[in-house]
Amino acid sequence: MPRIAYVNGRYVRHSSAMVHIEDRGYQFADGVYEVCEIRHGYIVDMTRHLNRLDRSLGELRISWPMSRDALTQVIRQTLRRNHVRNGLFYLQVTRGVARRDHVFPVQGTPPSLVITAKSTDPSIIAAKNANGIKAITVFDNRWDRVDIKSVGLLPNAMARQQAKEAGAQEAIYIDADGMVKEGAATNVWIVDRNGTLVTRPADHGILRGITRTTLMDVGAKLELKIEERNFSVPEMLGAREVFITAATSICFPVVSIDGQTIANGHPGSISHKIREVFFDVAEKIAI
Template identity: 60%
Template sequence: RVAYVNGSYVPHGEAAVHIEDRGYQFADGVYEVCEVRGGRLVDETRHMDRLERSLGELRIAMPMDRKPLGMVLRETVRRNRVRNGLVYLQVTRGVARRDHAFPKPGTPPALVVTAKSIDFAKNDANAAKGVKVISMPDNRWERVDIKSVGLLPNCIAKQAAREKGAYEAWLVDDDGFVTEGSSTNAWIITKDGALVTRFADNGILKGITRTTIFDLCKREGLRIEERKFTIEEAQNAREAFLSSATTIVMPIVEIDGRPVGNGAPGSIATDLRAKFHEVAEIA
């Protein structure tokens, strides 16, 4: 395997960043994960738009223009011989002597890109069976709309899910409403067939997969309600599912030990999963 690190392609096992990189010291950086399908990038434009937004909110410079960045992503995919998988990119505020305040203007941001294959057959097998989720308090900061590498609460939530044999943890705010999963967006489908997912303010990451599912729903004539919902409403919903770049649409069959719908993957979620790449940008 090969990684791109600040201008060069290096063997993955030897790829390293400086100990005074602000990503390492302060989680002062952002990332993107883009699905790779048939060697091509899924929804690259939207991922680049979100990257620019995350960087802008944190006043970190783009490490290079979009066009060359797209070339680096593709070259990393190519050198790792990834047909189906993901490409990961991370930009941090760069290397500077440790001080909480930002380094002096002109400090170059650091860019790392990796790519790896994913076993989508296993992914499809999970979707065919449906997955379990548990709920956890959402104790993250108030700017989770920024795709920051500061993911400690997300890691703790995912680990709790694993330890309970669940696929994902749904995070619940102080008022009892689901915000999103630890690394996925959260959806339910009501008895009358409306898709419900939380509106995208500062309280969730606005998933690219979520946005593309909106496009798909428009095409399919499905109604979307952007609003909050509780765990109880989800447990009593017709269907539930989660979404992200690598899980696409993943049907949920159990929430906190209670079955959703008839306890089998829902037909609408299954259909959205099958059709997702018909509307996504693949380039």
């Protein structure tokens, strides 16, 4: 069966899906996106993802392409047409198509909406959880509004490529004060020497990840002590555990950073417990 995409009101073959050359997402990265996990036929944390989409659109003053209820139905239909039981959907909204000009197009220009869906192999994620992943640190060179989930991801792509060339799977951004921010596509957590679960505050400088938010609820269920505070690279390297979170991976243990082994070099018990409980806590909506 061919993959199907939704593009501005039409379901089309993924191989022939396209947008106009003057779409502002293509020319200015003037748009936002969401990625949401599908697990065993259920959409995970969709309410929180759509809430964040609403915030991102509001911050960039982009209109919703349709009502929230209608968008939910289009997402479901795209998933059904692609027969996704385990995988993800990608949703992108841009300011629309207009003559190339830096200022916004005239009021009433319709936003562009693209939705794609694909199946993934759960065994790949399971292997990464069992073995852990490697990461590198990079200086943060992104714009200041990384709290908006915008499609302007060139620095992230460059950081991920740098990680790949170093034999790692994630790049962790470090701020000018030497403090850990977040991964190129993830939030970063540590378990400190006191057994406390620590992550950087999401008030400024990082994206408030949906998996990050749900993990707070998971931590409460597990009666873990959680602190939102800044932490340095040396503290991260000396932590009992380091792991990263994202919608497509949930919770990957990090066993090496910049070539230095974390703890005993194996995935830790806290990240394992979190993965065991996560889907009991996360919202699940049937396709």
